[in-house]
Amino acid sequence: MFLEELLAMPGGEALLKCMQCGTCSGSCPTGYQMDFSPRRLISMIKAGMKQEVLNSAAIWLCASCYTCSVRCPRGIEFTEIMYLLKSMAIKENILPAKHDSSVFYRTFNQIVTETGRMNESKLITNYAMKTDYTRLWKQFAPLGIKLIRRGRVALFPAKIKNRSELKTLMEKARQRGEC
Amino acid sequence: MTERIGVYVCHCGHNIAAVGDVEKVAQYAGTLDNVVIARDYKYMCSDPGQELIKNDIQQLGLTRVVVAACSPRMHEPTFKGALERANLNGYLLEMANIREQCSWVTDNTQNATEKAKSLVRGAVRRVYYHRPIEERVVSVNKATLVVGGGIAGIQAALQIAEAGHKVYLVEREASIGGQMAKFDKTFPTMDCAACILTPKMVAVSQSPNIELLTYAEVAQVDGYVGNFTVTVRQKPRYIVEDLCTGCGDCTTACVLKNRIPDAFDEGLSKRSAAYISFPQAIPLKAVIDEKECLLLTKGKCSKNCVEACSREAIDFSQKETVRRIEVGSIILATGFELFDARKAPQYGYGIYDDVYTGIEFERLTNASGPTQGKILTKRGEEPKSVAILHCIGSRDENYQKYCSRVCCMSSVKFAHLVKEKTDAEVFEFYIDMRTFGKQYEEFYTRVQEEGVNFIRGKGAEVAKVDGQLVVRAEDTLLGAYREIPVDMVVLNTALVPRHDAEKVAQIFGISRSEDGFFLESHIKLDPVTTSTDGVHIAGCCQSPKDIPDTVAQGSAAAAQSLAVIATGKVKISPISAWSDPAVCAGCRICLGLCPFKAIGFNEEKKVAEINQAVCKGCGSCAAGCPSNAIVVSHFSNQQLLAEIEGVLA
Numbered sequence: 001m002f003l004e005e006l007l008a009m010p011g012g013e014a015l016l017k018c019m020q021c022g023t024c025s026g027s028c029p030t031g032y033q034m035d036f037s038p039r040r041l042i043s044m045i046k047a048g049m050k051q052e053v054l055n056s057a058a059i060w061l062c063a064s065c066y067t068c069s070v071r072c073p074r075g076i077e078f079t080e081i082m083y084l085l086k087s088m089a090i091k092e093n094i095l096p097a098k099h100d101s102s103v104f105y106r107t108f109n110q111i112v113t114e115t116g117r118m119n120e121s122k123l124i125t126n127y128a129m130k131t132d133y134t135r136l137w138k139q140f141a142p143l144g145i146k147l148i149r150r151g152r153v154a155l156f157p158a159k160i161k162n163r164s165e166l167k168t169l170m171e172k173a174r175q176r177g178e179c
Numbered sequence: 180m181t182e183r184i185g186v187y188v189c190h191c192g193h194n195i196a197a198v199g200d201v202e203k204v205a206q207y208a209g210t211l212d213n214v215v216i217a218r219d220y221k222y223m224c225s226d227p228g229q230e231l232i233k234n235d236i237q238q239l240g241l242t243r244v245v246v247a248a249c250s251p252r253m254h255e256p257t258f259k260g261a262l263e264r265a266n267l268n269g270y271l272l273e274m275a276n277i278r279e280q281c282s283w284v285t286d287n288t289q290n291a292t293e294k295a296k297s298l299v300r301g302a303v304r305r306v307y308y309h310r311p312i313e314e315r316v317v318s319v320n321k322a323t324l325v326v327g328g329g330i331a332g333i334q335a336a337l338q339i340a341e342a343g344h345k346v347y348l349v350e351r352e353a354s355i356g357g358q359m360a361k362f363d364k365t366f367p368t369m370d371c372a373a374c375i376l377t378p379k380m381v382a383v384s385q386s387p388n389i390e391l392l393t394y395a396e397v398a399q400v401d402g403y404v405g406n407f408t409v410t411v412r413q414k415p416r417y418i419v420e421d422l423c424t425g426c427g428d429c430t431t432a433c434v435l436k437n438r439i440p441d442a443f444d445e446g447l448s449k450r451s452a453a454y455i456s457f458p459q460a461i462p463l464k465a466v467i468d469e470k471e472c473l474l475l476t477k478g479k480c481s482k483n484c485v486e487a488c489s490r491e492a493i494d495f496s497q498k499e500t501v502r503r504i505e506v507g508s509i510i511l512a513t514g515f516e517l518f519d520a521r522k523a524p525q526y527g528y529g530i531y532d533d534v535y536t537g538i539e540f541e542r543l544t545n546a547s548g549p550t551q552g553k554i555l556t557k558r559g560e561e562p563k564s565v566a567i568l569h570c571i572g573s574r575d576e577n578y579q580k581y582c583s584r585v586c587c588m589s590s591v592k593f594a595h596l597v598k599e600k601t602d603a604e605v606f607e608f609y610i611d612m613r614t615f616g617k618q619y620e621e622f623y624t625r626v627q628e629e630g631v632n633f634i635r636g637k638g639a640e641v642a643k644v645d646g647q648l649v650v651r652a653e654d655t656l657l658g659a660y661r662e663i664p665v666d667m668v669v670l671n672t673a674l675v676p677r678h679d680a681e682k683v684a685q686i687f688g689i690s691r692s693e694d695g696f697f698l699e700s701h702i703k704l705d706p707v708t709t710s711t712d713g714v715h716i717a718g719c720c721q722s723p724k725d726i727p728d729t730v731a732q733g734s735a736a737a738a739q740s741l742a743v744i745a746t747g748k749v750k751i752s753p754i755s756a757w758s759d760p761a762v763c764a765g766c767r768i769c770l771g772l773c774p775f776k777a778i779g780f781n782e783e784k785k786v787a788e789i790n791q792a793v794c795k796g797c798g799s800c801a802a803g804c805p806s807n808a809i810v811v812s813h814f815s816n817q818q819l820l821a822e823i824e825g826v827l828a
Contacts, residue, residue, distance in 0.1 A: 021636065022653030024639075025636075025655075026636060027640060031660055039653060071577075073570070
């Protein structure tokens with residue numbers, strides 16, 4: 001069962017406490033664009049509507065601002081639930097049609113695994129190359145150049161020492177289904 | 180001499196028997212030393228169960244009894260009674276609790292059975308050393324102390340006074356009336372709060388049986404049920420009460436007039452340093468605020484008040500007075516405080532103008548409040564739309580987990596008042612509408628018919644967009660995100676325990692529940708008594724409740740105190756400590772350990788002496804005594820060690 005699957009995951013166990021007050025949806029900065037509000041997603045999860053939830057655009061719109069988690073009167077960390085839903089969707093190969101944000105998450109993961117650090121220039125370049133490379137100069141470059149000039153973003157990625165140990169670590173985590 | 184012990188193992192229906200094998204436990208008990216009979220029975224506490232014990236005592240000549248059943252807090256008095264009916268001293272009983280920490284905490288039959296056997300073994304070994312003890316009976320002081328002069332305390336005090344008994348009513352503020360005195364209207368009938376409260380306040384001041392001590396606090400409580408000695412500290416008013424007529428001339432003359440935030444108006448208006456809390460204050464006497472008065476803080480003032488007072492009632496030489504009061508029982512009715520909305524900054528309280536709490540709104544709509552009862556924004560305009568937000572700080576794991584019970588109804592009341600007094604649109608944001616009392620649902624329906632917009636969704640945040648307040652929430656029934664522009668926001672905040680509830684609980688020797696309110700003996704069946712005999716609780720100090728429930732509890736607590744008075748005598752536990760002067764080394768360690776101040780030091784003999792009337796038999800002194808000089812009856816070393824050896828054998 002969909003609900004049981006989520007309850008068994010870390011962060012998922014609080015779902016049953018939801019009282020449908022809508023504090024999450026009312027607090028969500030991207031909620032107005034979602035096809036289903038966070039509150040409604042919880043209702044759908046409880047109703048076992050797995051396909052509808054995993055196919056929803058909402059799960060890819062969460063900006064991870066954690067406001068819902070901070071404000072939830074029942075202590076549900078819905079941001080974590082959103083991650084669980086995204087990872088379930090990726091495993092089932094249900095990906096958003098436009099601007100595939102699952103690619104973004106995978107690229108992010110790949111860079112961190114390889115270098116031990118996050119580099120925004122590399123993240124955006126790789127992400128654009130894998131989706132729609134024209135966005136690189138149409139959308140990302142103008143802001144990116146400004147950020148690089150001001151020293152907010154590094155052009156070349158930094159790397160940590162002992163990267164092979166990190167790789168082993170990440171591999172172990174992956175085998176246990178934790179990342 | 181050997182003892183003849185009977186062991187009685189209770190099934191407690193399924194409570195014990197569904198997990199533990201009670202028959203095996205009884206069989207096993209039969210094999211223990213000195214046990215002459217061991218039985219199991221479905222309900223040992225029932226009449227036939229008690230009869231079984233009584234008959235065995237008489238026919239088999241039992242001298243000791245062990246009952247393996249529930250917690251002694253439940254049924255020890257029941258079984259003591261059974262022993263006494265068979266002419267056996269009640270203290271020759273020992274209970275083994277094989278329910279609460281045994282059958283209720285496991286579903287493993289073997290474990291439960293083995294643990295029950297161990298507990299029974301311990302009880303059998305212990306009971307062998309029990310000695311008969313006689314109950315102590317003391318006479319009762321017929322006066323009652325009521326702490327807190329809100330509606331709960333007023334109700335309790337009036338009821339006891341009407342029955343013809345003396346009541347001391349101690350109130351911390353300068354006037355009685357409590358929170359209810361601040362309210363404008365009361366749901367569901369919309370009676371004016373003052374119209375129904377002030378007659379009771381006047382009755383308090385006129386009752387010959389009530390001695391009112393305002394501006395006073397209880398500092399210390401000594402003694403026990405029937406004979407408490409209470410120390411009360413009374414702050415100086417700097418006004419001679421007998422001379423003051425409450426004319427208010429000093430308040431208008433005060434040089435600090437309209438400069439000090441008025442706490443009664445929740446800081447929405449300003450008062451003088453010399454003031455009368457509100458027009459219907461009881462006693463209607465002025466008071467000088469010693470934290471603000473220029474003469475009392477800086478030592479320099481033109482003393483206009485003294486000049487203005489034709490009765491020469493102002494006396495700056497007054498000092499705090501301390502009184503000792505003797506009473507037989509105590510009623511605590513210390514009330515509640517309101518949740519500080521600043522702790523939830525997403526609602527904009529203290530950040531934006533025109534965001535009010537519920538109690539502030541009460542003052543705004545009250546005819547004696549800062550706007551003479553007009554609902555106005557800070558700019559002095561009538562709002563065109565008002566949002567009322569439920570559950571601010573209630574039903575929220577970040578603040579208070581519990582439901583504050585009154586806010587749904589008071590929110591509906593606020594909506595009605597806005598509709599009555601203005602042309603504003605009203606939006607109420609709620610999670611669940613809880614209108615559970617008599618005529619409450621009818622009131623909700625009435626306000627719905629007045630055209631209030633009830634939005635099912637908790638207000639998520641209050642923001643200011645281009646100078647306009649907006650409330651953001653999900654309308655959960657519509658499934659739509661809504662942003663509603665309003666001119667005024669009312670945050671209906673949670674009822675919370677008083678900030679000094681812990682200290683007060685300590686003074687009166689009572690406990691608090693997890694939520695911080697005072698703990699009752701039993702949540703359903705004993706809601707106004709506490710773990711300390713003779714100390715009763717009423718109203719919102721026990722949990723949030725509305726006025727009807729508060730008044731009911733005030734009466735209930737009065738009935739408890741009247742019961743103490745009516746019997747005239749109370750049984751007090753005979754379990755107490757005794758220090759052997761031949762063994763006591765005079766080290767005085769026990770003096771500091773005793774929580775009840777029952778131990779004195781005999782300077783002549785250089786030994787500790789325990790006052791049996793004050794001692795509650797807690798055993799702290801006995802455990803701490805380095806020379807083993809102190810023995811607690813019914814808890815001797817011999818008895819305790821036998822029990823421990825029995826459990827571990």
